[in-house]
Structures are given as structure tokens and as C-alpha cells.
Amino acid sequence: MGKLDFWFEYGSTYTYLAVARMHAMASRHGIEVRWRPFLLAPIMVEQGLTQGPFLPFPQKLRYMWRDLERRAATHGLPYRQPAHYPPNTLLTARVGMLAATEGWCREFTERSFALHWTEDIAIGSDANLSATLAALGRDASRVLSQAQSAANKDLLRAATDEAKALGLFGSPSFVTRGELFWGDDRLEDALAWAQTG
Amino acid sequence: MGKLDFWFEYGSTYTYLAVARMHAMASRHGIEVRWRPFLLAPIMVEQGLTQGPFLPFPQKLRYMWRDLERRAATHGLPYRQPAHYPPNTLLTARVGMLAATEGWCREFTERSFALHWTEDIAIGSDANLSATLAALGRDASRVLSQAQSAANKDLLRAATDEAKALGLFGSPSFVTRGELFWGDDRLEDALAWAQTG
Numbered sequence: 343m344g345k346l347d348f349w350f351e352y353g354s355t356y357t358y359l360a361v362a363r364m365h366a367m368a369s370r371h372g373i374e375v376r377w378r379p380f381l382l383a384p385i386m387v388e389q390g391l392t393q394g395p396f397l398p399f400p401q402k403l404r405y406m407w408r409d410l411e412r413r414a415a416t417h418g419l420p421y422r423q424p425a426h427y428p429p430n431t432l433l434t435a436r437v438g439m440l441a442a443t444e445g446w447c448r449e450f451t452e453r454s455f456a457l458h459w460t461e462d463i464a465i466g467s468d469a470n471l472s473a474t475l476a477a478l479g480r481d482a483s484r485v486l487s488q489a490q491s492a493a494n495k496d497l498l499r500a501a502t503d504e505a506k507a508l509g510l511f512g513s514p515s516f517v518t519r520g521e522l523f524w525g526d527d528r529l530e531d532a533l534a535w536a537q538t539g
Numbered sequence: 540m541g542k543l544d545f546w547f548e549y550g551s552t553y554t555y556l557a558v559a560r561m562h563a564m565a566s567r568h569g570i571e572v573r574w575r576p577f578l579l580a581p582i583m584v585e586q587g588l589t590q591g592p593f594l595p596f597p598q599k600l601r602y603m604w605r606d607l608e609r610r611a612a613t614h615g616l617p618y619r620q621p622a623h624y625p626p627n628t629l630l631t632a633r634v635g636m637l638a639a640t641e642g643w644c645r646e647f648t649e650r651s652f653a654l655h656w657t658e659d660i661a662i663g664s665d666a667n668l669s670a671t672l673a674a675l676g677r678d679a680s681r682v683l684s685q686a687q688s689a690a691n692k693d694l695l696r697a698a699t700d701e702a703k704a705l706g707l708f709g710s711p712s713f714v715t716r717g718e719l720f721w722g723d724d725r726l727e728d729a730l731a732w733a734q735t736g
Contacts (some may be wrong), residue, residue, distance in 0.1 A: 368627075389596050389597075389598060389599075390568065390595060391596060391599075395592075398587060399586050399587060399588060400586075401586060401706045401707075401708045402586075402708050403586075404706065405706065405719060405721060408718075408719075409721070409725075412718075412728065413728075432735075446560070479614060505600075509598045509601065509602065510598075511596065511598045511599050511602070512599075521605075521609075522602060523606075524602060524606070525724075527722075527725075528606075528724075529726045531610075531613060533567060533607065
């Protein structure tokens with residue numbers, strides 16, 4: 343069975359499209375996916391990418407919103423432009439890391455992105471976290487406590503270091519059979535590579 | 540018949556993929572294409588995009604070369620990584636502008652990109668220009684003289700202003716039925732939009 347590592351940053355916009363599509367598409371291709379949360383900001387800063395690809399550039403930013411809406415429609419995904427951008431998603435990433443360790447990262451990530459991108463419950467907010475954990479039947483106080491433990495923070499830092507070592511510089515990224523693919527619009531290529539190389 | 544404006548900068552890397560694919564794909568979809576050369580640099584500078592999306596970032600740059608090669612293979616296009624990047628393509632853009640006015644822009648553009656991306660004859664170089672014009676049976680001294688006339692320079696400036704007014708910020712870009720699409724990986728979406736809106 344083909345394998346693929348799906349690296350993602352919770353604060354990334356286009357990542358919604360990949361998060362929403364990944365499970366069904368990978369299942370159809372018979373690809374086993376590891377959901378790998380990481381922090382993009384430290385990697386960007388280290389590479390001199392201090393600004394982000396869209397926010398400082400009004401014309402690119404306007405395009406991004408329109409493109410996201412169009413691509414969601416093309417993929418048949420629900421979409422509602424969120425009011426706030428960019429979000430602060432550090433705590434959510436820590437919960438995602440804990441969830442990855444415990445085996446429920448996909449469900450957590452799908453739900454937290456969906457609330458942000460279809461109901462405008464901002465990813466990274468307490469409301470989003472509570473609603474997501476409640477929907478998954480998780481004990482919020484246990485999860486938030488463990489997510490903020492030194493051990494879990496270290497795991498997220500290590501994952502971020504691993505992402506950096508793999509040459510990642512953006513989200514979503516897909517790594518399979520020694521190849522790196524960047525962007526939701528490379529998901530099809532990455533899945534094909536995972537199958538056949 | 541659907542119509543599409545194909546805006547491109549001769550110095551852009553991913554633009555090769557769109558230049559090489561456009562004619563066959565648009566013909567298949569029954570879309571009439573206007574080839575619209577423009578200068579990306581003045582637009583980038585004005586928007587604060589002073590660095591270009593890849594050159595200053597070693598990991599993104601390495602990824603770009605690998606991705607170009609892979610995408611060319613996926614599209615069934617010949618590809619050879621050129622030795623020099625980025626090229627200086629101002630004179631080539633002026634010839635492209637003249638060619639657009641005279642109705643041979645597609646043939647000129649396809650050929651000059653192909654020499655760069657399959658034979659490593661640098662786009663923008665005298666060798667590339669001479670070989671391209673010779674292949675098309677054009678009188679090089681007449682073309683180069685008219686390309687550098689004040690009137691033709693003004694046309695290229697006006698095209699660049701028009702691109703800016705349309706909200707363009709990168710190459711390749713496709714404009715059809717009031718929608719802007721950016722990037723070779725949006726060519727399929729743009730052609731579909733040109734057909735049905």
C-alpha cells in the first residue's frame with residue numbers, strides 16, 4: 343500500500359481544500375496517510391519568508407479569496423469566507439500534535455477546519471476548539487492540559503524540525519517516496535506518485 | 540466561441556508550461572486566445588513584491604526546479620533545465636509586443652520558450668532571438684528596429700498598465716469572462732470558465 347505524509351499548518355488558507363479532500367481521495371487511491379501537523383511560521387522566518395505569500399499584497403490577497411471560493415466549488419466543497427485572517431493557531435496545533443500521537447488527528451483536523459471554513463467559527467479560537475473536541479467526544483480539560491505539556495510541545499517542535507529538514511516551506515505539503523509536493527493543487531500528483539513513484 | 544486573454548512574462552519559469560500547452564488545449568476546447576505579452580517587473584515592484592517568489596529562497600527555488608521538471612513530464616512536454624536564471628527578457632518582450640500587433644505572437648513565443656526550455660538557448664539572448672526569428676522566416680533587422688521604436692515601447696507599456704488594472708500580479712495569468720486565473724495549474728479551470736462561465 344502506498345504511503346503519504348500530509349504536512350499541514352492550521353493557519354494556512356489553501357490547506358482547507360487539502361484537509362477536506364484528503365481522506366476520500368487517498369482512500370480511493372488506496373494510499374495510507376499520516377496526518378502531520380507542524381508550525382510553518384518558524385520555518386518561514388528562518389528562510390527569510392517573513393511576510394507570508396498573500397497578506398501584504400492586496401491584489402494577491404483579493405485573488406486568493408476568489409480563487410479559494412472557486413476551487414472549493416470546483417471540488418464540490420462547502421465554503422464560506424471567514425471574517426478573520428490570519429488566525430492564531432498555536433494551541434490548535436498543539437492539540438493536533440497530541441491527536442496525532444493518540445490517533446485522532448484526522449478527525450480533529452477535518453472538524454476544526456470545517457468549522458472555520460463553513461461556519462466562520464475561527465480556527466484557533468476557544469469556541470472552535472471546544473466545539474471540535476465536543477463533537478469528537480473528547481474530554482477538553484484533559485486534552486488541553488496534555489496538549490500544553492512540555493512533552494507534547496517538544497513533539498511539535500520536533501515535527502517542525504523534521505518538516506524543515508525535509509525542505510518544506512509551505513502548507514499543505516505532501517511527502518511520498520522521497521518526493522515533496524507543495525500546494526492543494528498538487529494533491530492529485532502526490533497521490534499518483536504515492537501509488538507508482 | 541469562448542475567448543481568453545493569455546497574459547505572460549517571458550522571464551517567468553512556470554509560464555513555459557502554459558505557453559507549451561495553450562494552443563492545443565484551447566483549440567480542443569474551442570477557445571480563441573489572445574496572446575498578451577507584458578512586463579511583470581514594474582507591477583511587482585509597485586506592489587512591493589521586490590524579490591520574486593522563488594529566487595531568494597533556496598528551498599523554494601530547489602523545489603521549483605524539481606516541480607517544473609515533474610509537471611513537464613506529467614504534461615508530456617519536453618524539458619531541460621536551463622543553466623541561467625533569471626534571464627533578461629526586455630528586448631524579447633518588445634519583439635513579442637510587435638508580433639502581437641502583427642499577428643505572429645503565438646509562434647514567436649512558443650519558439651523562444653521552447654529554445655530556452657528544451658535546448659538551453661537562453662530566452663532573451665541574441666542567440667535565442669536570432670534563431671527564433673529565422674525559424675519563423677522574419678527579417679531580424681526590420682523586426683528588431685521596429686520592436687525598439689517609441690511606438691512599440693509605448694504599446695508594451697500600455698499592455699503592462701492594462702495588466703495592472705486587471706489586478707495581475709504574476710505570470711502566466713488568464714483572463715476570461717471577468718475572471719482572473721493565475722498559474723499554469725489554473726489553465727484547465729480558466730479554459731472551463733471561458734466555455735461556460
